[in-house]
Amino acid sequence: MSYCRLCETVFPTPAELEAYLNAYIADLPQEERAEESVMAHRLAQCRACPHLRIATCSLCGCYVQARCAKSRLRCPATSPRW
Numbered sequence: 001m002s003y004c005r006l007c008e009t010v011f012p013t014p015a016e017l018e019a020y021l022n023a024y025i026a027d028l029p030q031e032e033r034a035e036e037s038v039m040a041h042r043l044a045q046c047r048a049c050p051h052l053r054i055a056t057c058s059l060c061g062c063y064v065q066a067r068c069a070k071s072r073l074r075c076p077a078t079s080p081r082w
């Protein structure tokens with residue numbers, strides 16, 4: 001983890017963030033989780049999207065990996081990519 005002494009935010013390392021998101025997705029109830037192929041398609045769209053900021057969607061503020069994993073959620077863009 002890294003720490004910003006100005007805003008006192010503690011930032012996870014990329015590996016810590018990945019582990020957190022994987023655990024978060026694994027804990028989603030099966031009925032709320034999108035199919036693996038759907039998640040993969042959604043993540044591919046996010047990776048090619050100009051609104052992606054590292055791991056976060058700049059339109060909604062979600063970690064895209066978590067958003068893509070939830071079956072009921074949609075891309076928040078005016079012209080949704082998924």
Ligand code: SF4
Nearest residue numbers: 046049051057075081
């Ligand atoms: S606008 Fe849609 S496709 Fe782009 S990063 Fe956000 S969720 Fe992903």
